[in-house]
Amino acid sequence: MSPVLYVVGLGPGAMEQITQEAQGALARATDVLGYDLYVTRAIALGIPEKTTIHMTDNREELDRARHALELAMQGRIPVVVSGGDSGVFGMASAVFEAVAGGPEVWRDIDIRIIPGVTAVLSVAARLGAPLGGDFCVISLSDNLKPWDLVARRLRLAAEAGLVIALYNPRSRSRPGQLDLGFATLREVLADGTPVAFARAIGRPAEQVEITTLARARGESADMSTLVLIGCAHTRVIERQGQNPWLYTLRRVP
Amino acid sequence: MSPVLYVVGLGPGAMEQITQEAQGALARATDVLGYDLYVTRAIALGIPEKTTIHMTDNREELDRARHALELAMQGRIPVVVSGGDSGVFGMASAVFEAVAGGPEVWRDIDIRIIPGVTAVLSVAARLGAPLGGDFCVISLSDNLKPWDLVARRLRLAAEAGLVIALYNPRSRSRPGQLDLGFATLREVLADGTPVAFARAIGRPAEQVEITTLARARGESADMSTLVLIGCAHTRVIERQGQNPWLYTLRRVP
Numbered sequence: 071m072s073p074v075l076y077v078v079g080l081g082p083g084a085m086e087q088i089t090q091e092a093q094g095a096l097a098r099a100t101d102v103l104g105y106d107l108y109v110t111r112a113i114a115l116g117i118p119e120k121t122t123i124h125m126t127d128n129r130e131e132l133d134r135a136r137h138a139l140e141l142a143m144q145g146r147i148p149v150v151v152s153g154g155d156s157g158v159f160g161m162a163s164a165v166f167e168a169v170a171g172g173p174e175v176w177r178d179i180d181i182r183i184i185p186g187v188t189a190v191l192s193v194a195a196r197l198g199a200p201l202g203g204d205f206c207v208i209s210l211s212d213n214l215k216p217w218d219l220v221a222r223r224l225r226l227a228a229e230a231g232l233v234i235a236l237y238n239p240r241s242r243s244r245p246g247q248l249d250l251g252f253a254t255l256r257e258v259l260a261d262g263t264p265v266a267f268a269r270a271i272g273r274p275a276e277q278v279e280i281t282t283l284a285r286a287r288g289e290s291a292d293m294s295t296l297v298l299i300g301c302a303h304t305r306v307i308e309r310q311g312q313n314p315w316l317y318t319l320r321r322v323p
Numbered sequence: 324m325s326p327v328l329y330v331v332g333l334g335p336g337a338m339e340q341i342t343q344e345a346q347g348a349l350a351r352a353t354d355v356l357g358y359d360l361y362v363t364r365a366i367a368l369g370i371p372e373k374t375t376i377h378m379t380d381n382r383e384e385l386d387r388a389r390h391a392l393e394l395a396m397q398g399r400i401p402v403v404v405s406g407g408d409s410g411v412f413g414m415a416s417a418v419f420e421a422v423a424g425g426p427e428v429w430r431d432i433d434i435r436i437i438p439g440v441t442a443v444l445s446v447a448a449r450l451g452a453p454l455g456g457d458f459c460v461i462s463l464s465d466n467l468k469p470w471d472l473v474a475r476r477l478r479l480a481a482e483a484g485l486v487i488a489l490y491n492p493r494s495r496s497r498p499g500q501l502d503l504g505f506a507t508l509r510e511v512l513a514d515g516t517p518v519a520f521a522r523a524i525g526r527p528a529e530q531v532e533i534t535t536l537a538r539a540r541g542e543s544a545d546m547s548t549l550v551l552i553g554c555a556h557t558r559v560i561e562r563q564g565q566n567p568w569l570y571t572l573r574r575v576p
Contacts, residue, residue, distance in 0.1 A: 089340050091340050155444050157454045163455030163572070170560050183451070198415070200410075201460075202410070202416030202419075203468075227483060231476065320467050
């Protein structure tokens with residue numbers, strides 16, 4: 071049997087939003103590797119009793135990927151876990167970066183990426199149907215790319231009329247960037263464009279705030295928030311005593 | 324109890340890629356509504372024996388949505404099914420369009436959108452990690468928007484350096500548009516930009532073709548294909564006797 075490595079997306083948080091395929095991979099694990107938040111979730115979802123746990127800090131992604139590849143070569147069955155989908159700002163890319171820079175034999179490993187429900191999908195489901203048209207997913211963090219590029223992407227996405235989902239909108243080390251991002255978007259989009267702040271969707275601390283681009287403030291977001299900015303065809307349905315629904319027209323006149 | 328309506332994403336095709344939450348909604352259905360392909364899949368996944376089946380043509384989305392809302396008002400538990408995620412070119416948006424244009428009481432319906440793994444995620448997982456950076460999802464169909472807008476979005480997305488996932492790339496009535504799309508992208512992106520054609524991923528007829536933008540031809544796609552176009556930071560890892568892996572660098576220098 072060729073060595074095997076699983077990279078698994080655990081979904082947005084609610085236990086029942088994991089796929090059976092992901093659950094099946096966890097059940098085979100001899101080793102689980104990941105950021106402690108996600109490893110804890112994997113344990114709660116169910117892994118074999120003798121599985122070795124490797125919790126690491128969120129910033130050591132490439133080291134964790136190499137470690138998992140080495141475990142696979144030793145005949146273990148490592149499972150690297152991410153929240154949401156591992157291919158969307160998760161561990162999958164780090165694993166292939168490690169393969170590209172690693173020994174030739176790592177290319178024979180049977181790397182199985184198990185997709186999951188990424189945050190933008192669970193947030194959209196909670197809000198209504200804001201992704202009814204074309205959309206984009208952008209990480210606002212400048213840890214991995216220059217801020218100028220982030221701002222340029224925001225502007226072009228808005229000019230294209232894409233609904234915009236922002237991952238990693240704010241952190242303690244980047245308190246002001248989301249407001250800069252809103253300022254960039256205001257140069258292109260109408261003041262009334264709907265904006266949603268969706269925090270910890272699918273988890274007990276879940277919170278939703280719906281506002282407009284003119285009123286949107288960065289302080290409404292934290293590390294666990296996904297920010298969704300509508301387009302010219304995003305509509306609001308008001309409801310009594312509840313958050314309004316957002317949806318984007320399928321048809322552009 | 325207030326009236327309830329489920330809108331459920333069944334995932335990309337493989338049975339084990341559905342979430343437990345979606346499976347739970349199907350188990351409660353008194354009525355299942357959807358395009359015949361997805362209703363058939365829902366039946367295979369498991370619905371109660373006495374559930375009423377409403378199969379309809381793919382083009383009658385707004386009628387189907389209204390029908391489901393009426394069933395909910397009658398105290399039934401209708402479940403509208405889509406492939407992948409219902410919020411991404413699926414039924415969710417049609418349901419809210421129907422609500423917006425329907426009687427006020429429909430706003431009291433407890434509409435539960437159950438997210439699923441949409442095609443771009445399962446395709447990316449099969450290819451490696453091509454969504455490692457920022458990306459966008461665009462429907463190439465001009466059934467619902469003018470072609471000029473599609474072309475403009477492609478150009479701006481390429482200028483922004485987003486990885487591009489194309490849904491509905493080609494149909495019998497639109498045989499030439501994908502080639503027009505490639506021509507537009509070639510004005511912005513390098514000839515060597517990786518392009519993947521991923522057909523029926525997760526189903527028995529699964530097929531993957533990886534090429535470059537210079538060599539990409541529309542005839543490689545059909546209705547069941549998702550086309551993924553990389554960006555300047557998308558890399559190829561060659562492997563002996565197998566499709567290469569694609570991944571996009573997390574870090575933009």
